[in-house]
Amino acid sequence: MNRRKFINGIMGIGGLGTLGAAVYPVLEYLVPPESAEPNVSSLKIGKFSDFEMNSSKIVKFGRIPVIVVKDEKGMMHALAATCTHLDCIVQYRKDAKQIYCACHNGVYDIKGRNLSGPPPKPLEQYAVKIIDDEIIIKSQKS
């Protein structure tokens, strides 16, 4: 192999590598890996008509668990599901129609106001909108 061929070979290998290094990020951008959005400001959580009356579900709103409740009148409520006392995840009690924390029996009403037990402040509220039967929850922080 003469010098010219050797340099051409290296140039080919280098060129291919450079091309690969340029193409790979483009492909990664076009086909992103499955991962949730870290900072969400609104979230679709399902059909209003599929949500049972007097029931709840906990959804992932970015990093924050949010408890969504459909009360017995069909009104939707969305609140941060982390107890303001010691960060346990709260639950909805169908019988009492209240939200409670199993860790230290903290009780909140359906609007997130702390009613009894150790929680020092209310649960953060999220706005709920129904658009074309789709439930959308939205952070009220600007």
Place this chain on the structure above:
Amino acid sequence: MKQKKIFQFIIAACFIIFNTSAAQNFDDLKEDDNCVSCHSDMEIMPEGFLPDNIHMQKGLSCSGCHGGDPATDDMEISMSEDNGFIGVPDRADIPGMCGKCHSNIEFMRTFRPQIQTDQVSQYFTSMHGIKLKEGDENVAECASCHTAHSILPAKDPRSTIYPVNIPETCNKCHGDQELMSNYNIEATQYKEYSKSVHGIALLENKDAGAPACNDCHGNHGAMPPEITSISHVCGTCHVNNMNLFESSDMAKGFSQLDYHACEQCHGYHNIQEPGDFMIGDNEESVCTDCHFEDDEGMQVAVSIKNILTDFVSVYDTAEAKLHTVQVKGMNDLEIEYLLKEARQKLIESRTAIHSFDPAKVKEISKAGVELTQKAIKDADSEMDEYYTRREGFIFASVALLVFGIAIFLRIRLISKDKG
């Protein structure tokens, strides 16, 4: 008869003063109220007097409690028996004196419609009230806890009955060894409580939701909880623990042996933060107080301990991996969320110990372990991604360098050929 007249006068004075001078502050009172003006001019106001105490705020001045006529500056007249002056009340009379207003719902609701008016009747069911009725004037009455001249609402952080201040208030008497020895009570409660998980939460972390003395013993009806009511007292906050315990076989055994439910394992004033070390056959385990090696109860304890140890081990691994992911600046969103859910399962598993049923503990911890393992898998995947990116960066740099050198050599070769 005379006493009745005095109390009627106090009530009348309360009404007059509350209605006519509700808006007056202390400075106004100095001008209008001869008790306040003389005593402050002569600098003989009572010790600890707080000008903005709740009674002064609402216009209730000295004569509201002590009687007398504040309208005249003639001491002979203003502090005469005819004007209902009682001076410093006997301690035994204080609950009745406060109760003249505070037990009168029609009067009290004019200030706060939801106010309680059963304090005095509750007080006389308490050990303090019972003893006071028996003639013991060393026990606490209203002013012992609320103070006499600096009474503030419980929500005011300066108040002696503000949650964070309550242990200190009780300790004024209950920390007095000499006084307590008269009742065969130890004076170490505050010392023990302040080192407990509840005491640290309340006194150090200022968590006003943490229980103070009154949350377990009651306020005006303060009494030591009976054996049968202990789990109910603790269960007001630790409701799931109570429900699980009460429906367990252990509760039946405790009842037969007259054991004190929660207190038997956790203690009372000196309750420490519970941990997995409390269960099993290890030295610190509370199970070993009653159970012996290889008896059925100990086997259950060891079995539960193993379930928890396995869960904690995998959870700790996941937390360490989450930390690495965060330090490397990779996406920790899903992992953090999964671990939040897993942590909840860990709390629930630990609560389920109170069922003394390994199957129940296993069922909850299994769900937690699955969440934790998923978090570990995600963390590993993030770290793989991190190393792929790093290796990719090295590859791209080398490729660019090689390409650059090759171009340089090629240009030089072309120049040589031309030359």
